[in-house]
Amino acid sequence: MYDVMVIGAGPAGCMTAKRLADAGYNVLLVERMKIPREKSCSGILIKKSINMIENEFGKIPDSVLCKPYISKGIIITNEENQTFKFESDSLNVWRSLFDEWLTLKAQNAGAELRQSTSAISCKEKQDHVSVKLHDGAIYEEKTRIVVACDGAGSIIKKNLFKNPNNHVFTYQTFCKGTINLDNNFFHAFLDPKISQYDAWFNVKDDFLIFGVGVKEPAKMKMYHSEFLSFLNSKFNAKIESCVKEEVGIMPNVIPGCPVNLGTGRILFAGEAANFLNPIGEGISSALASGYAAAEAVKSAYKTNNFNVKSLIDTYNYNILPEKEYMTRQWAILANMSSKFSYMK
Ligand SMILES: Cc1cc2nc3c(=O)[nH]c(=O)nc-3n(C[C@H](O)[C@H](O)[C@H](O)COP(=O)(O)OP(=O)(O)OC[C@H]3O[C@@H](n4cnc5c(N)ncnc54)[C@H](O)[C@@H]3O)c2cc1C
The missing domain is CATH 3.50.50.60 (FAD/NAD(P)-binding domain)
Known part of the structure; x- marks a missing residue:
């Protein structure tokens, strides 16, 4: 016992x-x-x-x-394209x-x-x-x-x-490439065209990570692809290869x-x-x-x-x-x- x-x-x-x-x-x-x-x-x-x-x-x-060992905080861009920057060191x-x-x-x-x-x-x-x-x-x-x-x-x-x-379902890819976003921050985007929940970009070692949260799992790849197009047009994201994809869940x-x-x-x-x-x-x-x-x-x-x-x-x-x-x-x-x- x-x-x-x-x-x-x-x-x-x-x-x-x-x-x-x-x-x-x-x-x-x-x-x-x-x-x-x-x-x-x-x-x-x-x-x-x-x-x-x-x-x-x-x-x-x-x-x-x-890397980057210290993330300097989070930048949230809402559906009206307003940004909110919260600076606080994270690991x-x-x-x-x-x-x-x-x-x-x-x-x-x-x-x-x-x-x-x-x-x-x-x-x-x-x-x-x-x-x-x-x-x-x-x-x-x-x-x-x-x-x-x-x-x-x-x-x-x-x-x-x-x-x-x-649940909310998540889908993220680990990619090699370049993007004009500050790697030292976690970036979240709330535009409903690119995710049903939120979409995010962050960096871990050599990987650019792009993720979306959705309520309908069948649509996760569609939203992810919309998100990448958005990042390409706004921040010149250029993806050379994607080496890993992950599906996850979170409580809704x-x-x-x-x-x-x-x-x-x-x-x-x-x-x-x-x-x-x-x-x-x-x-x-x-x-x-x-x-x-x-x-x-x-x-x-x-x-x-x-x-x-x-x-x-x-x-x-x-x-x-x-x-x-x-x-x-x-x-x-x-x-x-x-x-x-x-x-x-
Ligand atoms: C894509 C994504 C990104 C996230 N990013 C962040 C972030 O940057 N920072 C942050 O704070 N949070 C983040 N989260 C949330 C965070 O991951 C979770 O909130 C956190 O891990 C919850 O911890 P937990 O211990 O409750 O559960 P978990 O970390 O999920 O651990 C549960 C454990 O239970 C085990 N398990 C499951 N079922 C059984 C079973 N039947 N028997 C035995 N073992 C079992 C699993 O294998 C696992 O090891 C993210 C979540 C997702 C999906």
């Missing part, structure tokens, strides 16, 4: 696993992929993320960074290496890692949760608490609540920014709980919700007879500042863009 099973070794899962292992709990961290694994992401760590990471995990090693990381480092830190703290293992479902029993795992064979493990940090496509949430997750955040923190002994954190800030910034809220979930687990263990109800209540209370932050961020975007005015 584990004290806690954490499902998913992304930023939310590693934060939860590390904090609980540090506090002496018997933690199993289950990851469906072999680490290091790819995760479609622009890999920009904003100041808020850097602060949380350095407080908890220590200095971010140079080995996980890519540019490769997610595969960054998440591998986070996972190692959780292991060093004492969490047991089981990689290449998928969690399929969780069943809550009287005094524990029975989790079905798959690593080629299917078997069950018991744990007092589960923290599901299995990302936007959370199977655990889907199986528990039986309602389909609501709706007005009021509702989150799903879980039920009974099963908590959700990160994108599995629906945390995501505008322009696809989700690492900071994954870390913050992983932290808040871990603190809730600790306080539930400290109450007499293990108070299950206090688990969600405490998590809900701990996470309030993050929910407010997320709501404020979406309101800021809604004021900049008529496309997102529904988020006011």
Whole structure:
């Protein structure tokens, strides 16, 4: 019987696993992929993320960074062609290496890692949760608490609540070429002609990365091609070759920014709980919700007879500042863009 099973070794899962292992709990961290694994992401760590990471995990090693190491901020161009420049130094990381480092830190703290293992479902029993795992064979493990940090496509949430997750789909290509845009910034474009959500350009080492977010996956390549034509005409983008393409998903955040923190002994954190800030910034809220979930687990263990109800209540209370932050961020975007005015 584990004290806690954490499902998913992304930023939310590693934060939860590390904090609980540090506090002496018997933690199993289950990851469906072999680490290091790819995760479609622009890999920009904003100041808020850097602060949380350095407080908890220590200095971010140079080995996980890519060029330009420091991203100077974000430039958003709205549908009326107005630009908003937010200058704040961020770090540019490769997610595969960054998440591998986070996972190692959780292991060093004492969490047991089981990689290449998928969690399929969780069943809550009287005094524990029975989790079905798959690593080629299917078997069950018991744990007092589960923290599901299995990302936007959370199977655990889907199986528990039986309602389909609501997603934005992303498509990005890694290309060689040239463009007249400042590589030191992350550029986001909100014109509905080039994406149903947002379109972005950033640089990682030698790659120019062009991405679009869409609600209808069948249209992702069409929007991506519109975006490239737009960049060609406005910023003289010249693409010599594209070496990689990636499809990803993110939660589709709706007005009021509702989150799903879980039920009974099963908590959700990160994108599995629906945390995501505008322009696809989700690492900071994954870390913050992983932290808040871990603190809730600790306080539930400290109450007499293990108070299950206090688990969600405490998590809900701990996470309030993050929910407010997320709501404020979406309101800021809604004021900049008529496309997102529904988020006011
Ligand atoms: C194209 C794109 C660009 C983005 N750019 C940025 C950015 O620059 N900065 C930023 O802050 N955010 C960015 N985001 C958002 C960010 O990637 C996410 O918000 C963040 O990774 C969420 O962390 P998480 O820990 O909740 O989930 P994830 O990072 O998705 O981790 C979930 C983990 O769970 C594992 N898993 C899934 N299912 C199971 C299962 N059944 N059993 C076991 N393991 C499982 C997965 O393999 C994965 O390792 C971007 C997202 C996309 C799609």
